[in-house]
Amino acid sequence: MMEEGEGEKPTGDSEPVPQTQQLCRYYSQGRRCNFGKKCRFLHVRDNAKTHEKKTITTPSQSDATSPNSEVPGGNEGHRPPPTSNSTVAPAASRRPCRYFISGHCTMEDRCRFWHPPQFTTVEDPPIPCTRPVQRNPPVPRPSILQEVKLHDLTEEVVNQLRDTEIKQLKKRFPKDQLIIQERGDGKVTYYRTTVEATDPDWPFDLKEIDIMVSFPDNYPQEIFTLDIPLDQNLPPVMSRHVQQASLEWLQAKHATNLLLGKVELLFRPFLRWLDRSLERLFTEGARQLKKDIDLEKAGLQFISYQELQATVCEKSASDTADADEDVSDEGKLEKTEGERTMERGKHQEVPGCDEGQQQEENDEEASHLVENIKISDPRRGTEVKLLGLRLGENTATVVAHQITVCLQCNRCKVTADLTLTGRTPCSAQCEKCSASINAAFRPCMLHHYSDVLGYLDLHNAAPADLVLQECELIVGCLSCSQDGPVQQNLSYGQTKEFNCEHCYSRLSILAESTRFQYIQPRTNKTGPSACEGTYKTIRDPSVQKGKPLPDKGTCKHYKQSHRWLRFPCCGRAYPCDVCHDEDQDHPMELATRMICGYCAKEQPYSSGKACITCGSMMTRGARTSHWEGGLGCRNKVKMNRNDRHKYANTNKTISRKAASEKK
Template sequence: MDEGESEPVPRTQQLCRYYSQGRHCNFGKRCKFLHVRDDTRSLTGPVPPNLPAPAEDVGYWSPPTNNSRFAPAGALRPCRYFVAGHCSMEDRCRFWHPPQLPLLDDQPVPGNHTRAAPMIQPVSRPSALQEVKLGDMTEDVTKKLRDTEITQLKKRFPKDRLIIQERSDGKFTYYRATVEATDPDWPFDLKEIDIMVSFPENYPQEIFTLDIPLDQDLPAVMSKHVQQASLEWLQAKHATNQLLGKVELLFRPFLRWLDRSLERLFTEGARQLKKDIDLEKAGLQFITYQELQATATERSESASDAADADEDDGNVAESENTEGEKSVQQESPDGDDRQQQEEASHLVENIKISDPRRGTEVKLLGLRLGENTATVAAQQITVCLQCNRCKVTADLTLNGRTPCAAQCDKCNASINAAFRPCMLHHYSDVLGYLDLHNATPADLVLQECELNVGCLSCSQEGPVQNLLYGQTKELNCEHCHSKLSILAESTRFQYIPPRTNKTGSSDVHFKTIRDPAVQKGKPLPEKGTCKHFKQSHRWLRFPCCGRTYPCDVCHDEHQDHPMELATRMLCGYCAKEQPYGNGKPCISCGSMMTRGTRTSHWEGGLGCRNKVKMSKNDRQKYANSNKTVSRKAAGEKK
């Protein structure tokens, strides 16, 4: 041995009592005792002296990647369930999952140490966790993997939770299993769901079929949603395995994914169910784009069949009529066919652009319609717009037919606006959508809006005007004289981001898109103050014109009509519209919108007048405290 080389540490020393008991050793590889577990020594025999020391102390050694004939010192013993063919813990197992069991024969090793006879013989049955390359798949391997999956399915579910059904032709066998949620904080009353699977002949080269039966307590809408989401996950998983060039048994991973995602799927399905119930109550029906497209295709096919039948009839009639009559009979079917195809294509085009949720949404908060009030539609609205460049506000009247173009009075910036009305009813409070350029909405002048109200009794519509915020507008139907009523508390503007196409381009043609000037939950501009009143953090809504201004002086500067006392106001800290109240905090955020009347100072008698609670900086606190009092007056007080 060279002088520069250090003498190797002998392996015949005493075991580390911490490491051998499965505990953590603070010294790590610097420990002078041997890091070998007792159970490993009993399984593998004496430790060869030439085995390398562990790289770091991690509690146990990781399994070797080579096909060593000896288990490494300090490694965990092989998992007996994995050796038998199946371990339910899989990657989370504390024991070693070898790719193949080492052959522990009685063979001499360096150091005159011998190996004991193997305690566990290797098993040749295929493992469920074994990854098979796509190029190594044969009919025998496919059949073994399919049989393994079916066997594990039968072992996983007890007899009372598994039903096996076979088709009459014997091609497919269906397995109906009951899956229960394992989440201890499961929020729903229904904890079980039945699934029906079938494994094709070439499984796992293709995914198994999955179906959620409808003959259970789960609603049909939620069943379809769970089934669709499960199929999408299976297809994505199978496509990923094909890209990686391997084949995997997907049933157990699918069960784990379903257990983790079942709460989310139930929640989304419940939302869809609530949406369908609300539409049914409103007398509406939701039809998906795929169903409409299929309907249009069926109509076009039926029209083409009818055209072919008419053409055959025309050919029969050709021999009996003149040439002029022939041309008429041959042209009419083609014209009908073309007309029906145009109608079908026009229907599909309308469905593609039928989604109006773009631009700025105008929503009436606190909308309440009377019992006989069916619908409300806006024919014309007046919106207070704010210029994005100079922040000057101006009123603009819009209808749902033509867009409007204007210029700012201060900076001459071009402003374009368009309004797309929607129908208000008991389950929708959206008045319409605004498409704006170089402007943001500040307020909706509801008093100058022209609305049409539909009566539920006679299904007729009538106009309504002079609608005020916070006041119930009552009127009678012009046809059946039924009592109608409308109430709106406030208006909210919400900008909806544009949807991007697959190519990445958006549907918005303007780049200067900003948030609305007045948003609920955010402060007003300058927190509602003005140059006249710096301590007033609110906007007042005056009933004479229905507009909002910070104070009465601002109202008189912008309007030429006599002012009426305000009945409603907007909080300058959260933009919450509420009834007028002087000296009262906001009903939403609790902030004081005006300067408080009760302070710690005298303020001429309007503030605090209790000398105990009064501020020491106020001279009224100690006023008349040192005044001389006569004995007669002092005696009278006593």
């Protein structure tokens, strides 16, 4: 008997009997067949519109030579090519299926995209299927020219890229938002437009920024110029910060492309970067703006290192020009060679000196502008010492990168905060008496055997307090010998624990209080001449350990409170909470430490207790003329007559026996 699914072989005179093939049950049910095209069953779905029956009649072997027969050796179950009457679009006009190209398309015959043929030609012999069929590489999608290799870059390609960038710019922004400005010669064109943030959770009221770009003739071989106009609602400080950050990003992106050997159109990537980074740039610019406003309120002016260096270069150039004029007028001026050398200064070109030596001389003069920072004797000025300093086991060194100190004017006794660094001095003006105040800070290294934070060089001012909470410190780890910054909020009397950024070792710092001590300068003169001359009055620090505070710690609000309170919200010390609210604009937190008004000893806050050093009561005593449960007055003679305890038991009867015993 013959098995099911097999047909009878045709005889010589009889007509061919069609053979039937079973359907694949996995494919017909809409599932995936693991055999794919190697499956010996027919891949036809039940619900396919193109197939009305579950079986297909295939021609016999005798019809293989007919013109409509399939290719010999072809896989069974493959559908025949579509006829001319089919409604399917031709393959050349359809997009290739990306899933079929990548390896497998679950839609198979129902996919509306083109499946490229993977079969051999008719002329080639059939190849046995011993390997998995290799798919063709994915067809690249057509796109606008955005980047070009450097070796393919020509003048024509450069002009094409530049024109493409300008066309994209004009298409991106409507005409009412794009302003085109041309220079007088007509060579440089500026495009000004408004960029708006797309973040739905934008935190600022100002949501847009105007930018002005210009594309040079050889763009994109060099980056385009970017300017942030100042005639908008954005403050100038924030505008400069956004412009500087944008130029740094463009230069870094362009340098990276050059290393990769290509050039790229950078305007659209720059817009995407600006949209993502605009909130961060606004936040950083707002911080700089707040710092400038605080300095302006304090009467200070911050001069950056670049401006200082530019001033030094201009001064050196003017001195060199004056020196050349002196040399040209050598016959007219009757001066010695030594006097000319003194007038020319260090910027004069000396025979035998190279450019490196001249640059060193310029740097030396720039350093001389910073007074009392690089001196031979470091122990000079006002010493800043951290009392009760305790460093952790793995904490090697601590160096102050920036400190905030509270200074008191010598003339009008007004206090103000001043931020100092070890690089440049600061000049300020008193808000009340307009006196000139100069200050400089020379940091020292803190370690287990030294608690000196640094030295202050002050003029017309005296230190009052060190705001430790706003100081920036650099800590050296003993385990990995690496330095790292300390997080802020370092408070007095509290151990600050943190981990090293490199080896994650546990580090800690503790400081109880700060002491300011003026160091008298050393004099080398001896004899009567040492006492001659003028004396410069140096005022001692207003807060010294062992001496009373100004007005013994009292204020106009509380006359009987002889102490200062240190508030943890800002780390500053004030006589009372009202004084804190008058000077600060943030919510007050309850004080955790206090400074004695009689001996200036800083200690934990306590109410109604005496100082731990001098034993003085910092607040008025609780003893009154009333009984107060035994805590007040106990002498009935001095007791207030309105107190019922004054006359208690005065009318009590006493027995004769008790009276006789008393006698």
